[in-house]
Amino acid sequence: MKKTENGRPASGPGSDKYERILDAAVAVIAENGYFNSPVSAIAARAGVADGTIYLYFKSKDDVLRTAIDTMFERFHQQVTERFETLTGAREQLEYIAQVHLESHTVNRNLAIVMQTEVRQSARFISEFSLHHLARYISLVREIIRRGQSEGIFRQDVSDGVVAHVLFGAMDELLSSALFTGRVYDAKSTAAQVVDMLLNGITPR
Amino acid sequence: MKKTENGRPASGPGSDKYERILDAAVAVIAENGYFNSPVSAIAARAGVADGTIYLYFKSKDDVLRTAIDTMFERFHQQVTERFETLTGAREQLEYIAQVHLESHTVNRNLAIVMQTEVRQSARFISEFSLHHLARYISLVREIIRRGQSEGIFRQDVSDGVVAHVLFGAMDELLSSALFTGRVYDAKSTAAQVVDMLLNGITPR
Amino acid sequence: MKKTENGRPASGPGSDKYERILDAAVAVIAENGYFNSPVSAIAARAGVADGTIYLYFKSKDDVLRTAIDTMFERFHQQVTERFETLTGAREQLEYIAQVHLESHTVNRNLAIVMQTEVRQSARFISEFSLHHLARYISLVREIIRRGQSEGIFRQDVSDGVVAHVLFGAMDELLSSALFTGRVYDAKSTAAQVVDMLLNGITPR
Amino acid sequence: MKKTENGRPASGPGSDKYERILDAAVAVIAENGYFNSPVSAIAARAGVADGTIYLYFKSKDDVLRTAIDTMFERFHQQVTERFETLTGAREQLEYIAQVHLESHTVNRNLAIVMQTEVRQSARFISEFSLHHLARYISLVREIIRRGQSEGIFRQDVSDGVVAHVLFGAMDELLSSALFTGRVYDAKSTAAQVVDMLLNGITPR
DNA sequence: AATGAATGAGAGTTCATTCAT
DNA sequence: GATGAATGAACTCTCATTCAT
Numbered sequence: 001m002k003k004t005e006n007g008r009p010a011s012g013p014g015s016d017k018y019e020r021i022l023d024a025a026v027a028v029i030a031e032n033g034y035f036n037s038p039v040s041a042i043a044a045r046a047g048v049a050d051g052t053i054y055l056y057f058k059s060k061d062d063v064l065r066t067a068i069d070t071m072f073e074r075f076h077q078q079v080t081e082r083f084e085t086l087t088g089a090r091e092q093l094e095y096i097a098q099v100h101l102e103s104h105t106v107n108r109n110l111a112i113v114m115q116t117e118v119r120q121s122a123r124f125i126s127e128f129s130l131h132h133l134a135r136y137i138s139l140v141r142e143i144i145r146r147g148q149s150e151g152i153f154r155q156d157v158s159d160g161v162v163a164h165v166l167f168g169a170m171d172e173l174l175s176s177a178l179f180t181g182r183v184y185d186a187k188s189t190a191a192q193v194v195d196m197l198l199n200g201i202t203p204r
Numbered sequence: 205m206k207k208t209e210n211g212r213p214a215s216g217p218g219s220d221k222y223e224r225i226l227d228a229a230v231a232v233i234a235e236n237g238y239f240n241s242p243v244s245a246i247a248a249r250a251g252v253a254d255g256t257i258y259l260y261f262k263s264k265d266d267v268l269r270t271a272i273d274t275m276f277e278r279f280h281q282q283v284t285e286r287f288e289t290l291t292g293a294r295e296q297l298e299y300i301a302q303v304h305l306e307s308h309t310v311n312r313n314l315a316i317v318m319q320t321e322v323r324q325s326a327r328f329i330s331e332f333s334l335h336h337l338a339r340y341i342s343l344v345r346e347i348i349r350r351g352q353s354e355g356i357f358r359q360d361v362s363d364g365v366v367a368h369v370l371f372g373a374m375d376e377l378l379s380s381a382l383f384t385g386r387v388y389d390a391k392s393t394a395a396q397v398v399d400m401l402l403n404g405i406t407p408r
Numbered sequence: 409m410k411k412t413e414n415g416r417p418a419s420g421p422g423s424d425k426y427e428r429i430l431d432a433a434v435a436v437i438a439e440n441g442y443f444n445s446p447v448s449a450i451a452a453r454a455g456v457a458d459g460t461i462y463l464y465f466k467s468k469d470d471v472l473r474t475a476i477d478t479m480f481e482r483f484h485q486q487v488t489e490r491f492e493t494l495t496g497a498r499e500q501l502e503y504i505a506q507v508h509l510e511s512h513t514v515n516r517n518l519a520i521v522m523q524t525e526v527r528q529s530a531r532f533i534s535e536f537s538l539h540h541l542a543r544y545i546s547l548v549r550e551i552i553r554r555g556q557s558e559g560i561f562r563q564d565v566s567d568g569v570v571a572h573v574l575f576g577a578m579d580e581l582l583s584s585a586l587f588t589g590r591v592y593d594a595k596s597t598a599a600q601v602v603d604m605l606l607n608g609i610t611p612r
Numbered sequence: 613m614k615k616t617e618n619g620r621p622a623s624g625p626g627s628d629k630y631e632r633i634l635d636a637a638v639a640v641i642a643e644n645g646y647f648n649s650p651v652s653a654i655a656a657r658a659g660v661a662d663g664t665i666y667l668y669f670k671s672k673d674d675v676l677r678t679a680i681d682t683m684f685e686r687f688h689q690q691v692t693e694r695f696e697t698l699t700g701a702r703e704q705l706e707y708i709a710q711v712h713l714e715s716h717t718v719n720r721n722l723a724i725v726m727q728t729e730v731r732q733s734a735r736f737i738s739e740f741s742l743h744h745l746a747r748y749i750s751l752v753r754e755i756i757r758r759g760q761s762e763g764i765f766r767q768d769v770s771d772g773v774v775a776h777v778l779f780g781a782m783d784e785l786l787s788s789a790l791f792t793g794r795v796y797d798a799k800s801t802a803a804q805v806v807d808m809l810l811n812g813i814t815p816r
Numbered sequence: 817a818a819t820g821a822a823t824g825a826g827a828g829t830t831c832a833t834t835c836a837t
Numbered sequence: 838g839a840t841g842a843a844t845g846a847a848c849t850c851t852c853a854t855t856c857a858t
Binding site: 441442443523524525527528538545552559560561562565566569570572573575576577578579580581583584587588597600601604605606607608609610611 | 765776787
């Protein structure tokens with residue numbers, strides 16, 4: 001394979017145009033939706049010719065799939081890395097929630113695309129995103145089970161239900177922020193929700 | 205104007221073809237997604253000619269919009285009717301959660317369409333679904349605020365956050381059931397989640 | 409054939425609906441053009457059902473053809489009747505010109521339809537209008553030839569050219585009045601143009 | 613941007629396909645009329661794919677509009693250029709009339725399209741052709757007024773009426789030639805009509 | 817590697833006409 | 838005679854993808 005001076009492949013991940021196409025696709029799709037985003041619009045935003053897209057990606061689908069894949073991969077990597085030093089169950093839940101909410105700020109366009117296209121993608125582009133969601137859910141379930149075995153969480157709740165509740169709650173908060181323009185502080189909101197989950201909203 | 209036996213006009217809501225088209229659209233879109241569902245496929249499934257769709261609906265968009273509108277309308281009506289006799293805050297939350305989860309069983313195709321198309325719709329077809337979501341959230345917020353003023357809920361949590369957490373949690377549980385085939389008992393799962401929300405998962 | 413009380417056929421020329429459909433067609437086509445005028449729009453304007461049109465006419469084309477035919481027929485009849493008592497060549501030319509210009513006022517919609525659809529019709533609906541135009545031209549040519557044999561018109565001009573010149577001139581004046589809103593007095597303008605044709609615009 | 617040998621851009625006016633599409637459109641529309649000429653028929657005649665039309669023109673309308681615009685533009689340019697050296701009022705009128713009649717020979721299909729579609733276009737596609745007609749009329753009116761001020765034309769005739777009479781006469785002669793197959797010599801017919809207009813058909 | 821002109825299948829929608837009532 | 842719901846062929850236009858340059 002041909003290499004550039006810095007040793008990276010000229011046309012694989014990490015090349016200039018590859019990244020520009022991904023960014024352009026995310027931006028255009030965030031604005032107009034996948035099916036209202038012609039390849040030509042993505043190419044124009046990336047500053048390349050239409051045909052060039054097909055040197056870097058197999059198809060239009062492939063561009064979107066790659067963008068979403070990358071996002072999930074980064075999320076998972078960021079979280080597992082942090083977990084090497086952050087080991088408390090409550091702290092881990094808070095951290096996951098916080099990173100989830102922060103995607104709003106980190107890359108707003110990508111966050112929008114995740115909200116609007118992932119479930120579609122899950123069913124029509126491929127089932128790849130179910131896999132990613134499953135991994136997120138697994139992560140949380142493990143924490144819950146660990147907490148239960150350590151006696152800091154109730155034994156009579158389903159780890160699966162708790163995991164879905166946490167994911168669903170965070171995703172809806174994110175979604176509502178993206179679409180209504182409401183802003184929040186990711187860290188404190190994450191803490192607030194985790195507290196709710198752990199302690200309930202009934203006064204003691 | 206021609207009337208059917210029950211006195212309703214032959215076209216328009218309630219007519220045979222009108223309902224068949226709506227059902228066909230929901231089924232086809234649930235299977236393939238809105239943008240991968242040609243009008244011709246919907247017509248074929250409904251057993252009518254392509255052009256007939258346009259006697260009952262203004263456009264392809266209009267078919268989907270009507271289906272979703274109707275679903276939300278029924279949800280809201282069912283809940284508010286029940287609230288006339290079911291007045292406890294906890295019981296109301298449980299009822300909303302239960303109805304939400306039951307949509308799985310009531311009309312599975314429509315539930316799938318809601319999961320896959322509503323957020324898309326919210327942004328690209330119109331803003332009508334944001335309106336519907338907002339009404340759901342409002343309903344829950346009012347219950348929370350009432351509970352707070354009655355002293356049965358903590359004062360230090362945001363009613364908005366609680367409402368989004370409940371909605372997100374239920375929607376994610378529904379979604380996961382629809383896409384992974386997991387089954388649950390709507391009533392007991394609803395109770396379990398509401399209990400979690402009210403009492404937390406930390407042992408006392 | 410079924411007859412109405414006054415002895416006219418219920419659905420032939422002269423029946424109420426027959427006339428209403430013709431009028432409606434002319435009005436709608438004047439407004440939107442033949443190809444932008446659905447049969448349903450004509451039916452609505454006439455206050456009948458779409459299908460009813462086909463009880464009175466063979467096709468959409470047939471409606472327009474009939475309207476135009478009738479107009480030409482009336483023109484020809486009006487002119488030939490008047491010629492029984494109006495016999496001078498100059499006077500006859502003035503009369504033809506005047507009637508031509510007056511169509512603006514008599515039935516403005518029909519005049520518009522003649523201007524916009526007749527040449528189209530001539531080629532695409534049928535060649536019937538060429539026939540009508542030919543009859544108009546013949547009428548004028550005969551007058552010219554008579555004038556020439558009587559020695560009141562120059563012998564060295566082609567009767568055909570004169571006839572087309574007169575028709576073209578009147579039709580363009582009519583057209584310009586219809587489309588730009590310019591108004592004129594039909595009688596005096598007709599006289600002015602015929603004078604120009606007979607005496608030229610060069611001072612003596 | 614890619615350039616052809618003559619330095620013009622590959623697409624846009626002057627490119628091979630652009631001209632072929634225009635010619636094909638004019639030919640097909642001359643034969644069948646605008647509304648009976650599917651884009652696919654134009655594409656087939658031009659030897660390109662249907663979609664290719666839309667690389668060169670915004671819409672089907674745009675193709676026709678461009679063809680007509682170009683024709684009018686050429687007419688106007690040809691006439692005004694010649695007027696730099698041809699200054700007599702009678703000679704100018706004769707020249708205009710001659711060029712008008714010659715369109716028959718120069719591009720018969722385009723002449724047919726002008727006859728059949730321009731008035732339609734004037735009302736339904738846009739008002740652009742009224743503008744072109746107005747320019748023609750203006751040109752003639754100026755000549756007439758100049759002739760009047762020079763004393764070679766009568767003062768008591770309306771320059772507007774004369775202009776419309778000349779235009780209408782020429783257009784009708786052209787039209788009749790196109791649709792009946794009659795042939796004439798453009799130059800001598802033009803001279804004959806202008807003579808008629810200037811001197812009348814009454815013997816002195 | 818990069819281009820962008822060209823393709824053509826397929827989309828949503830309209831509407832002249834028919835026919836059961 | 839009158840209706841108008843239903844049909845389905847035909848329309849204009851879009852766009853993912855290819856390939857000669």
